[in-house]
Amino acid sequence: MFFVNWKSSFDLVLKEHIEQKCSYGKYLSPLAQNEFIHCCELEIRxxxxxxxxxxxxxxVMADECADCSNQAQLSICIRYCYTENxxxxxxxxxxxxxxxxKTNAETISTCILNKLREWGFDLTRLxxxxxxxxxxxxxxxSGVKTRITQELSNAKYFVHCRxxxxxxxxxxxxxxxxxxxxxxxxxxxxxxxxxxxxxxKNIMKSVMKDEGQIAIQFDLMYDQEEGLFSQEKRLLPTLAETRWTSRTDTLTxxxxHYDKVLDILDEIQNQTVGNSDATSYKMTLLNxxxxxxxxxxQFLLGYLRPLSIExxxxxxDLVEAHVQARSLAASFLEIRExxxxxFxxxxxxxxTIxxxxxxxINKPRTSGRQRHRANAAxxxxxxxxxxxxxxxLIDHIIxxxxxxxxxxxxxxxxxxYLLPRYFCKLTEDIIGSIANEYINDIPYPDDLPQEVHRWKTFTSIKEIGSKCTIEQAIKHTQFxxxxxxxxxxxLALPVGSCSCERSFSALRRLKTWNRSTMTENRLCGLAMLHIHRSDNVGNIEDVSLHLQLNQFFSVVAEFSSTNGGFVTVANRDKIQYNVRDATYYYSGKNLTRQFEYRWDTEPPYHCSETPGLPCTPFLDLSDDITETVSDNYRASIYGVT
Structure with missing residues (x-):
């Protein structure tokens, strides 16, 4: 409500809607909010x-983490190719x-497959x-990958996150x-x-003030979230517990600022709390x-971080990941030689430092027995x-x-091997292995040797360079x-599960301690809106403003009655009448012959009733229409276009 009221301060249409005297049809209740969120979620998905x-x-990619309420959340992402222009x-x-x-393999594999089917994915393409x-x-x-492969034999390619x-x-x-x-x-x-x-930390800031002011640049553009808190590194970065390649920033x-760190520890030594630890850490850094x-x-990790980011x-793609990893190994081997x-x-x-x-500048003493430390003569x-x-260290890295x-x-x-840069390694045996490996996924496996020969000739005539990527090569594969x-x-094979881990960052932003009781449906809907806010599938301009009410909404409208009660159309199967002191529930199945609304999917929305009820066949819900509900009650049906 806070956001809605803030938005209404400069949105006249919304302000007029909120300030209307009638209490029905505002759609500001938590139930209505969840319905709208769910509608947008379904539209995006x-x-x-x-x-x-x-x-x-x-x-399919999946990973699990615990939210702030210690509930295990499984993030499901997909990777695929599409063509555009x-x-x-x-x-x-x-x-x-x-x-x-549960977080066992059976539960996770069943959950992944059931959700993919529920969402409408064609699992024959997995x-x-x-x-x-x-x-x-x-x-x-009995792992997740094995269980899924047993049920879907074509989903046989597993990739451990690179x-x-x-x-x-x-x-x-x-x-x-x-x-x-x-x-x-x-x-x-x-x-x-x-x-x-x-x-x-204040001591560190005071010591580092000579290095310049701490510059924090705020960028409030949502499509540039990475620059939201871009800052010049003036404070000591903490070490990441899991991402060791990011420790290069701390080491750099x-x-x-090696001398500044020693000064910081000197200042802390004068404090009553932590002075002994500061002395110990300072003596360590003076070694x-x-x-x-x-x-x-710092020197060796600097080689690894660019590949980690990529x-x-x-x-x-997997091909480029393999090539770059082998190139990195060759670089370390050259350094070793x-x-x-x-050094x-x-x-x-x-x-110098x-x-x-x-x-x-000295070295430890050389011990005769070398059991717990490396001290070769x-x-x-x-x-x-x-x-x-x-x-x-470099030998272990290699x-x-x-x-x-x-x-x-x-x-x-x-x-x-079908990329031009690897034609030199493409032999008849490899072509046969390619045909056997992809026999279920290519239309004419028996013609593959001839097609490869034509492909090699075509790429040489077209002068497709050795730096051609998979995306660029596909452009020329029409024949x-x-x-x-x-x-x-x-291209469709995953390189890792980093998209799932990025969704966990969104999870921490959405499900906070103040919202620890958020239900799965609302969390999933907000996550879809938040994560896809800047890509073409989540563009709000592409989301239909006239959703199919009979498919999505469980609460269509609130209706006032002439005798003080109101009528609520709950969904297509159940219609609820609240009239003063009595509440009547009617099942759609039992009253099919007497009362059933069908909603048009395109504006202006109309409602038709089952034949047999004495009323107008099509009703324009933009007007107030009085309809006979029973012998004792008459209700005014109010709709919003």
Whole structure:
């Protein structure tokens, strides 16, 4: 109501509607609000379903999180391709939240399939599944992906979220080197120690004031939400618990303001609370080994973050993700081969920061038994840190990249050999493997070798470059039906479940502590309106202003009666009469021969009644019409066009 009253201050039509003397027909009750929200939700989802069912293939993505009321919410998204203005696009659309009673594989898989059927998706086109890597979702025996594949054999392509895989590369690599693992834990404690207290945060602001004012730029345009709180990093960013690649921001800030952090801890030492912790953290940062670890980690994570950001984009496809991951592994391998040269610059940077802050450049003593720390013998300080920190960390990164993003192509990616850049690897055996892998999805599998030969000749004549993407290649496949189907399938396969995680951000904005009792229907409707507010399926201008009342609304209108009561048309099956002291309920089935309203779907809205009732066949509901309801009561039916 607050928003409606605020909106009416500059909307004269709305203001006149609210200030009208009659108490009926305002549609401001919670029930009416929920009905309108539900109508918009159905309208938006119907467009998504319609566009998806027109595509050749689609994939489903799902993830679960707990809301503020500790209720498990399952987010369901889909990925598919569509054509517009002779161009092909790939999109990932949020479809809704579903409350989970249980979080086992049987419940989740049943929920996903039932909801997709309920919403109207053509499950014969479902090919891919994208989830995180937990055993509930990915179990080979009884996981969600296995249960769905057992029911829908064509939905056999499962993708472990590529962004999660890259994050696991960072986590496992850092955990494998003891000194890096310990440094990350200490850094998390330092950032939390400073940021968790308003007093200590004010100390940080006062110390950092010489670096310039904290500039926060507000952008209230909803279509540019990412810039809503864009700020120049003047304060120490906290470490993300799960997204390790984002820790590059914290490491970069720390190295840039290393002296300021030491000054902040100095100031906190003078406080009565937290002074012992501040002293401990300061002594840790004055350790040259910790400084070297910070420099090395920041340098290596800087290679990983751009790929992590790209993998979260809905425009990224599996082929490009695989290519970029292998390119990243090759870059790390090149650094490993020239480790001495690469580490020389890092050591000089660490030495510069150390000299500026009076940190002694030394190395730990070398122990005879090396059980809990890496202290291989080295002649110089630089050699010690290169052998014990830099090389082990980069070796673990290369190993985990090769494990998570192997060079060998999985069968579901065989189709990327059809891109011009990979023709050099396309052999007769691979063509046969492609035909076997996609035999159920291509119209003429026996003609694939001939079609591939024509395709290679065509691309050479048209001079389609080696940098041609899948979307660009599809434009030229009008006369190559098999190749078109394969490329469309590759585009429809999910790269990750990041769209589901983005919907959780919307969930936190919608279901707050003040709205913790919000029901699933209202939450799902608001989420659809909020998430799709700026794309073409959620454009309010495209939402019909004349929805089908007999299909969507359960409360059509409130009617005043001549004797002080009122009549409410509840839905097509039940009509309720409230007349003074008595309330009568009539089932639509029992009174079909006597009383049944049918609403026109286009304006002006009319109402027709079942033959046999003495009244006008078509009634214009824009006027007050008196109709006989029974021998004792007469009601004035009021409608709104």
């Amino acid at each position: 119907s467009k998504i379903v319609s566009r998806c069912n027109q595509s050749n293939f689609f994939s 002779d161009a092909w696009y790939v999109t990932e659309d949020f479809c809704g939240f579903v409350e989970l009673v 090919r891919g599944q994208g989830y995180d890597g937990c055993s509930t979702m990915t179990g080979e025996v 962004s999660h895989c890259l994050n696991l590369v960072v986590v496992n690599s850092c955990q494998s080197v003891a000194v890096v693992r310990n440094f990350m834990a200490i850094l998390g404690k330092i950032t939390w120690f400073i940021s968790a207290s308003s007093k200590r 800030w720390l190295l840039k 040259f080994e910790i400084l070297v670890v910070a420099v090395v980690t 993998l979260q984009s809905e425009n990224c 020239h480790a001495e040269e690469a 020389d610059g890092l050591f000089k940077r660490a030495s 150390a000299n500026k802050n009076d940190i002694t 080295a002649e110089t300080v630089e050699q010690h840190y290169r052998i014990n920190i830099f090389i082990p 190993k985990h990249l090769n494990d998570r993003f192997p060079d060998d192509i999985k069968p579901m990616l065989y189709g990327f 190559y039906p098999n190749i078109r189907q394969i490329l469309l399938l590759l």
